């Protein structure tokens with residue numbers, strides 16, 4: 001079995017890949033895996049080294065179950081917590097309890113991403129981990145991918161799956177970075193907690209001023225705790241995560257006991273910054289974007305991973321059509337943009353809308369009071385944030 005973990009060589013390889021994928025999160029890895037399963041020559045670059053922890057709630061909607069099983073992820077054998085109900089609370093502790101119609105599984109990204117990387121390698125994809133892409137250029141119908149250390153790679157197509165914010169966004173001068181489009185900025189934090197008897201079928205989402213925190217079970221008796229907050233909360237507390245938690249998050253009486261009393265699992269919290277929810281393009285300089293690189297979704301609306309994997313499923317089909325000569329590059333780009341918008345724009349827009357609404361104490365309390373009185377409305381909101389099996 002080939003090893004997925006190798007460092008990039010310094011010599012220029014002569015190979016021409018069918019597809020180069022930049023970024024090895026769920027979007028990039030599932031795309032690499034599908035193309036490799038279809039017999040295509042794929043190379044994927046990931047700047048980190050598997051396995052590693054990431055900021056993520058680690059809740060995978062059941063809509064992805066069949067897809068992941070088809071790719072070879074043995075979900076049924078992994079003894080994963082299955083969540084079928086949720087609680088959402090306002091900063092003052094007003095709470096709504098509701099079933100999750102489709103539900104989801106808890107799986108750590110530490111495990112999932114490494115598993116997908118191993119499967120992709122087994123099917124013949126080349127994965128260069130610990131390898132940061134520094135530039136991507138397009139000329140004469142070919143992409144040249146440059147990586148730190150000086151090596152370059154050639155590919156017929158290139159896909160950007162580099163997540164929420166990366167060096168390549170500035171390199172490609174992506175329009176969402178224009179100063180006129182600057183909006184609110186967020187920070188996100190994740191760690192695992194040891195909470196005695198946290199229900200294995202429950203997701204909790206607790207709002208606080210200008211942010212919200214999710215709690216959900218993951219394997220190993222741990223509870224994922226991840227939250228997103230307006231960066232102003234952090235700045236107002238001397239850039240100290242602990243102080244922000246004490247002064248802001250713990251004002252929510254339902255969240256306070258978890259943060260105050262539960263023991264944290266060994267790894268330190270992971271903190272990421274510069275998160276924005278501005279609209280992004282699906283194609284830039286002929287690079288096809290997917291996952292968060294094509295449009296970050298607010299986590300309250302859940303399912304960023306689902307949207308990344310959904311996009312990879314859509315894109316792999318169109319890439320095969322292009323590589324087999326059935327559509328031109330212009331058609332590939334147009335059809336992908338159109339299909340991506342049809343598939344995901346409503347969910348992204350709903351996510352942004354919900355995100356605006358929550359995190360404001362009085363509005364959140366009001367919203368929860370309304371949702372409690374009209375359960376049908378909660379089902380509609382949930383439908384907007386979850387998709388169908390594919």
Ligand SMILES: Cc1cc2nc3c(=O)[nH]c(=O)nc-3n(C[C@H](O)[C@H](O)[C@H](O)COP(=O)(O)OP(=O)(O)OC[C@H]3O[C@@H](n4cnc5c(N)ncnc54)[C@H](O)[C@@H]3O)c2cc1C
Nearest residue numbers: 023025026027047057058059133162163291292303304305
């Ligand atoms: C607080 C929080 C909670 C969330 N909870 C959930 C949840 O419970 N369920 C859910 O479905 N979604 C959740 N999401 C959203 C989800 O985490 C993302 O939508 C998902 O991880 C996006 O996957 P991706 O593959 O697009 O990007 P990522 O998983 O971010 O992967 C991008 C990869 O690209 C690599 N990279 C970047 N630049 C380069 C470069 N130049 N060269 C090489 N590699 C590069 C990065 O190292 C990274 O590994 C949450 C998000 C946040 C912030």
